[in-house]
Amino acid sequence: MRKILALLASLVVSAAFAAPVPGELAVSDKAAPIATLRIAPANAVPRSLRFAPLPAAEVEKIRTSARTQLKRMRIGVARDVSQAEGAVPAAADLQWVAVPGGFAARISVTSPGAAAMRVALDVSGAPAGSELVFFGSTRPERLEGPVRVDAIGDRTSAWWSPVTEGETLTAEAFIPAGNDPAASGIAVRQAAHLVISPTENVTKALAKIGEAGSCNIDAKCVDNPSQAYINARNSVARMSFIVGSGAFLCTGTLLNDTDTSSQIPYFYSANHCFDAEEPPYRTQAQKQVIANTLTTFWFYESATCGSLTLSTSMVQVTGGSTILHADLNTDVLFVRLVNAPPAGAFFAGWDPALATPGIDILGIHHPRGDLKKVSQGSVIGYITPDLVPNPPANGFLRVRWTAGTTEGGSSGSGIFSFDSSLSQYLHRGGLLGGEASCTAQSSPDFYSRFDIAYGSIAPYLNPGATPAFTVTGLWYNPAEPGWGINLTQHASYKVLGAWYTYAPGGNPLWYWLADGLWTTPTTYTGPLYVLSGPPPTGPFNPALVGLRQVGSVTITFTNANSANWSYTVDGVSSAKTLTRFDF
Structure with missing residues (x-):
């Protein structure tokens, strides 16, 4: 029975979220204007x-301010x-x-x-x-x-x-x-x-604010890098912005959306980059003032493996950003950059499924504002950290590094898991903070959960997937008592359906709606599965556990309380009308 429950749990996870979305290369639709001086x-x-x-x-204050668990990094003062x-x-x-x-x-x-x-x-x-x-x-x-x-x-x-x-x-x-x-x-x-210049000798620059961790791995020092890795690397940018009387650094990731006709520069980082470190916390309007100051640095990495020379491909993109979602307790910052990233940047794909313990991940970031670095590790569990006032229970990922680490300036940087079906690294969350360092490499870091954030940012990343209303509840046909459908809509808008009905011989039968998606704001479609396994009265035999796709279903909601249920099971198609059960 435990095996069946585990199988059901895996179905719940997969049903609750959209399919992974691949990334795509940024293309420029027009030549960038060339800066020239007009005065001789x-x-x-x-x-x-x-x-x-x-x-x-004041210089010493800047030097020491980054040594906190929150890995936003101060690099200057506004005068x-x-x-x-x-x-x-x-x-x-x-x-x-x-x-x-x-x-x-x-x-x-x-x-x-x-x-x-x-x-x-x-x-x-x-x-x-x-x-x-x-x-x-x-x-x-x-x-x-x-x-x-x-x-x-x-x-x-x-x-x-x-x-x-x-x-x-x-x-x-x-x-x-x-x-x-x-x-x-x-x-x-x-x-x-x-106190840090974009192209100054990195060792000299870092000496002004403290020692950079020697265990950090140059992002250019990956042997025989795959195109998937290069793409993930090119989705990450160094952030510079002004908060009150200070200048700060964080890291963020360019994200793709499902609309292939355009490239909107959506950018994911950490809310604490723009927020206050203690009450009173900033309003959305106050954080927008900070977002207006944002400038991003693309391809901010070494020219060659191990060199301290900045790549000549580095591009600074000014113009600020517009906040679309910023949440204190989940530490998610999601903005739209005002100006497009340079050609060659990559719009990273993402996976809104829960990142499970044991999954291998890469972290790509700018520790202490340094040239781009990569860390390797795995998700080891979940945590309710005390770094934000009211975090959701187990609302953050615990990550342990086996190579590299994170430091001040790494805040907001993404972690990526590899999807073999897409041959791409997919974004799974952004860095809140933690305890990892070169002297405590086995200590965990904490990352926001993209699966939690997805419910708030799906209207931007997956605009066709936003339903007109919440459909959670029991649905039935009043003229046909004895069967019905239990629908549960996740915050991500994905739906798990349990259809209880009867086999031809009259025995109870359950079908599961999983892995579906909204094709319009009122239409949801997905495959149907049937589960089988040993009875609970005898010894558990895992060999008897089975899962079979038997067909598909489409639910068209005419309003918040009425729907049409069209299905195919083992080659036989039919349709029913449904009404939400009013408790």
């Missing part, structure tokens, strides 16, 4: 804004212009130069000792057609942009620039002809002093 070098006289050196105590030395230049104070098509001016912002910089600009009054280009003092030849001001979704608050390298960031603003550039209102409101 001889005419470039930027106005400058300079801050005092960051106090040593208000009121802290700057001297007057803050307004648009009217800039030296505007006539250029083809309009006017251009530059402003430079310096925070001494910064490895990299970002600035928050007020662009609320900039006219249509205005553009911005950025570069840093360490690598002035690397231009970020152009950013069209029209494309910035929310200009009611200051907009955060891309990351540039070095202690000085220079922004060149372009205002189209026919507008008064002095009245554009463009002005610096904040500057982010970052």
Whole structure:
């Protein structure tokens, strides 16, 4: 009997969730604009804004803040212009130069000792057609942009620039002809002093914030990597964002949806990346302010195995993101990036089934903001962690690493299991935190459960699978007493059905509806199974346990309490009307 129950349990799991969804390669539908500077070098006289050196105590605070169980990582401090030395230049104070098509001016912002910089600009009054280009003092030849001001979704608050390298960031603003550039209102409101530069020698950069774990495995150091692994690796991006007065890092994963006609950049990470660490926790609107500052780094990995040189393929994508779902207690952050990822990135597939203990997984992440790393391990069980206020019971996966680990900056990073039928690695959840490190490699880490998150994000990832109403309940035909169907709808919208009826000889007979899917908001279809096994009155014989698919069923709901039940069993088809039983 235990074997039959186990078999039923496996059916419940498979029935409660959609089939795994494969990933696909990101393609660009248009060429990305090329950033160019409009002001000739001889005419470039930027106005400058300079801050005092960051106090040593503040640097030490950044250095130590990542050493917590929550593996979000602080990498800098946001400095208000009121802290700057001297007057803050307004648009009217800039030296505007006539250029083809309009006017251009530059402003430079310096925070001494910064490895990299970002600035928050007020662009609320900039006219249509205005553009911005950025570069840093360490690598002035690397231009970020152009950013069209029209494309910035929310200009009611200051907009955060891309990351540039070095202690000085220079922004060149372009205002189209026919507008008064002095009245554009463009002005610096904040500057982010970052202790890590995107392309600085990694060892040198990491020394500023603490030692990087030596057990981490370079993601480029996988022998004979399969295309499945390369695809999973290319779905992961390094995140940089501003929270209050701090600059932070996390990791996230680009996810595919079931609509093959488009590529919407859905991105999965951890809610605690954007939330407060203790009450009062942030509202959705407050977290959206942080989401607006998000910039992502793609192909942020070593050029070759073991090198400390950043790949020349690295691409920074600015523009922020729109929060679609952010939940404190399940630690799920699900956003839509405003701008598309670069060509060659991968929209990872996902599996909304429960990740069971013993399953092998890969973790791909950016520990301490480092170049991309990979960890290998397995799911060892479930946990109700005390890292969030009211977690669901056993609502997180416990993972133990056998190779590699995670660290600050790894927060939100995905774990992947291999699906042999699709020949792909599929996303199963994102990192909350935990106890693993290079000195405690056998200690567990805790990951959000994608199967729990799926019920909230399915309308985006699987838009055809959202039912019009909940169908859980007993369903029967009042004109035919004695048989009926018990339907249970999971939070993921998947349905398990138990059909109790009778065999031709009059004996009770049960069929199971499993592995189905919503084809429309009111139509559910799936295969029917029959189970067999030994009676409970004698010794258990596992050889007698059997499972056979006997046909299929389609349920069309005419409203929340009425449905048509069409089925085929062993080649015989029929249809019945059903009514929800009213207790």
